[in-house]
Amino acid sequence: MNEDSTLDLARLSAMDVTFASRLLKGVRAATLSGRRPQVMPRPEIGESWERMLRGGVDPDRDVRSGLLSVDEVEERRQSSPLLPVLPMLREALVSVAEAAQHIMVISDADGRILWREGHPGVLRRGDRLGFEVGALWAEDVVGTNGVGTPLVTRRPVQVFSAEHFVRSHHAWTCAGAPITDPRDGRLLGVVDVSGPLETMHPATLSWVKSVALLAEARLRERHVGGLERLRAVAAPVLARIGGRALAVDRHGWTAAVTGMPLLDRVALPKSLAEGSCWLPSLGACKATPLPGGWLILVDDAAEPLTATHVRLDLSRPRRWSVEVSGPAGSWTHELSPRHAELLFLLARHREGRSAAGLAEDLFGDPARTVTVRAEMSRVRRYLGGLLAHRPYRFLEDTEVEVHLPDDPLALLPHSTAPAVHSARTPGP
Structure with a gap:
């Protein structure tokens, strides 16, 4: 192999097993000793080794x-x-x-x-x-x-x-x-x-x-089937309701609505019980159990309650979450990788970011605004009135707290977004 060449899976699999194993042991030994190996490990392996060396894992x-x-x-x-x-x-x-x-x-x-x-x-x-x-x-x-x-x-x-x-x-x-x-x-x-x-x-x-x-x-398929069964149960109930109401499964995914636009999902508190409750995207509501989910009646006459604090937790290596709290209590939502990236960027830019700015941050391509708008639409469905748009931003009176890993290089390790990469290795 040429000096400084990089391994890939096809080249490894074409080698004799004993030779490939011996080659990799040499690459690992050079890396552990701080020397640059003549043959570089595959990128995903090299990145993992870097995490292990930073984390002090015993080789x-x-x-x-x-x-x-x-x-x-x-x-x-x-x-x-x-x-x-x-x-x-x-x-x-x-x-x-x-x-x-x-x-x-x-x-x-x-x-x-x-x-x-x-x-x-x-x-x-x-x-x-x-x-x-x-x-x-x-x-x-x-x-x-x-x-x-x-x-x-x-x-x-x-x-x-x-x-x-x-x-x-x-x-x-x-x-x-x-x-x-x-x-x-x-x-x-x-x-x-x-x-x-x-x-x-x-x-x-x-x-x-x-x-x-x-x-x-x-x-x-199981998810869709469950919503269809819930929809069949809820349809005659919703038909008799004059105000805003919706049927959701136990995880908040919407099966049917009446008197309001269709929402993909409603953030439900873990302690949801029959009776009055407050949901961030809907306000004051009343919950009634249904087979496989909940009937949610929106109380439009109730005084609105506004969340005042957002806690974005990115400190754990594999699970990220946003916790929202206010006068009516608190709730926590586990974040997908893309939504963790977006909320991190909005927390860094309290003045706001346009769709083109977020596309540049995420993909290095300001033209990918369609993807950004679609994802931000999903984020706003569970963060309710906490986010504004044109530009996208947290509302000024919302306190935003961000918890990051102790090691900056461990920030959202899955992410290839240019802005996240920059945040992992800040300049002087």
Whole structure:
């Protein structure tokens, strides 16, 4: 290879396994010693190694917290949004993985392994490595790997041999893809296929990515079906109501409305109960339970209550949220990657940003205003009257508090937005 060339998956897979492993060990050794390797790691691997070096992960020893108990695993399984698609994941992955001397692993959004099936011999090898049900495989705990790294980057990743940051994982190859909620982009977990390094195949990553996308499609079908059932129940009720009202599922997604424009979603407080409530995008309301959701009656006669404080939390590595509070209480909404970027930019620019300015910030292309306007329309649906437009901005009387990671380089690590990149590495 030429000096300073960069590896890619196709070149790695074309090499003899032993040679590729030896090459990667040399690349890793040079990187750990602070030298520039003659052959550069793949970009996603190099970026992960940089995070590990900044975070102080031990490259020679696997250190992680203990396993979850059987009861804790079962509790997470039953509450996992991936549980409904587990049969499909098994059908698509397990038989092929077993024949190829691989195992299928499914983690939650924290990186905890909840399900693991496949080749018996590989399962036993996984036990010796700590790659077992209930174990934590977040990237900042066990280094670059096919479960933790996709949770950070929110992109499919294949990791081969010494591309794993921790030495004890070098005998493995793994390919993982994140599964996100098709409704709002919320991270749900990772599906991963792993095995001995000699079983590496370049098509594995595409296979796992396709299965993850299929799982998201099945989740979308379940969502649509649930709304259709709720709509059938709510239709005769809404027909008898003269004012503004809507039927929403338990997560706030709208099935039907009357007397008002259709909203995609209403932010519901976690403690929502039958009776009077305050919803940020609607004001004073009354909630009544329905099979599969809620009937929300808007009280137009009530005195309006305005939220006064917004807390944007970007400090956690994989989950970002916005908390809104005011005289009527508070509520929290988990943010998709794009909405986390947009609210961060608006918090930095209290004077406001035009659609073209935000497009420049996000994509380096001020012409991509259609995408920005569509996303900002979705943001305003759950932030109610807290945002103005022309330009987009937080209202002047709203207090905005932003919580960032201790390490500026850990800010929204998935993001490729030029403005976010600039914020990670501020100038003098």
